[in-house]
Amino acid sequence: MALLEVKGLSKSFGGLMAVNNAGLTVEEGRPHSIIGPNGAGKSTFLNMIIGRLKPDKGSVLFSGQSLIGLQPQQINQRGVVRVFQSPAIYPEMTVLENVTVSTLAKRDGTFKFNFLERPLKRKDAVTAAEEALTEVDLIGQQHEEAKNLSYGNKRRLELAMCLAQKPRLLLLDEPTAGMSQSDTIATINLLQKLGKNGEFTKVIIEHDMHVVFTLAEHITVLHQGTVIADGSPDEIKNSEIVQEAYLGGMEE
Ligand SMILES: Nc1ncnc2c1ncn2[C@@H]1O[C@H](COP(=O)(O)OP(=O)(O)OP(=O)(O)O)[C@@H](O)[C@H]1O
Ligand SMILES: [Mg+2]
Structure with a gap:
């Protein structure tokens, strides 16, 4: 059984389809990454998994059990832990x-x-x-x-x-955002080590696709709220759809 199975997830804000019928499968112990340019819907997708946003449609199964309708706290207690983008420390x-x-x-x-x-x-x-x-x-x-x-x-x-x-599933939303280059490299090295012995599974969100090639074994590409590619780092690197999308002005 997959650790996380998301199907047909959708969310609109007014007239904007931020996430449109998107899904992915995360296998236990296999580091996964979600990439896509700014505004692709990555954080919205993540926020629906952790219960901070209510999806319009779709299903989220964690270890075979639905997370839809649960409070963020309840999802957290099941072992789905999200690393916040801004430090929430005392x-x-x-x-x-x-x-x-x-x-x-x-x-x-x-x-x-x-x-x-x-x-x-x-x-x-x-x-x-x-x-x-x-x-x-x-x-x-x-x-x-x-x-x-x-x-x-x-x-x-x-x-x-x-x-x-x-955690059983650790979700990181742009873990190197705003970091200096040396901190970025240190963080990538650290993330590579963490969970290596199968203690938990990582899902890393990034807009810079080069960061994830070394971190993820499986990559899902979001573009305008839709999954345009899903596969191994090599498959994503060689995907014409991904290349076209990135060459078509996706990269900042
Ligand atoms: N609460 C909200 N209300 C209205 N629009 C929103 C809201 N949250 C996100 N959006 C819009 O939905 C789209 C997807 O945003 P989202 O933050 O999920 O993208 P992202 O892929 O995480 O981008 P980034 O790389 O910049 O973090 C964007 O067009 C954004 O402006
Ligand atoms: Mg985001």
Whole structure:
């Protein structure tokens, strides 16, 4: 059974068909990427999977069970975790506290965290947080206040907060957006390592198709809300439809 099976997903905003009858299949353990130019409908597609937007039509099966109609929180608790495009961290807390809070939020089923309870008293949560920080190479800065981190490290912190929730499916929306070139390279290297042992499956959204050729084993191409190609990186590289679409002014 596929880990994620999306069929016929559609969403309009007024007269605009942002996503039009789009689908894809993500196999467990196979890194997948969704590419397409600005405005192709990638984030809208993702937001329907995680329950932030209600689709007009279509189905989303995660591990065989429908996610349609569930609240974002419920979808999150099933192990579908989305990495946000802008850092949603608590600036005054330490790095370790941030990740620990994230772990507790998942387990307690609410993001309304109880700030009266010191998060670091929850030993098991701290252990999970330390593991996640080690994975993103931030363990050396665990006692730093989050606000003092560089932009690239804030994004890593955010990633650690998602990893600490022990996802089955990790969705990343343009993980290198706004990063310097050196941070971009570091992030791509990090993403290559993460989940390598099959702990979770990655789905990475990107508009720069060169970023994903090294990260994904399967690629779905969205253009004007529609899937125009779906296949291995080689198939996508050699696809005439994709080349035409990109040459036809899709690339910024
Ligand atoms: N809430 C909204 N209300 C109205 N229009 C929207 C809304 N969200 C997205 N759109 C429009 O839907 C289309 C698809 O947008 P979407 O953000 O999904 O594209 P994207 O592929 O993620 O682009 P980018 O690479 O810039 O992030 C765009 O034309 C966008 O302007
Ligand atoms: Mg987007």
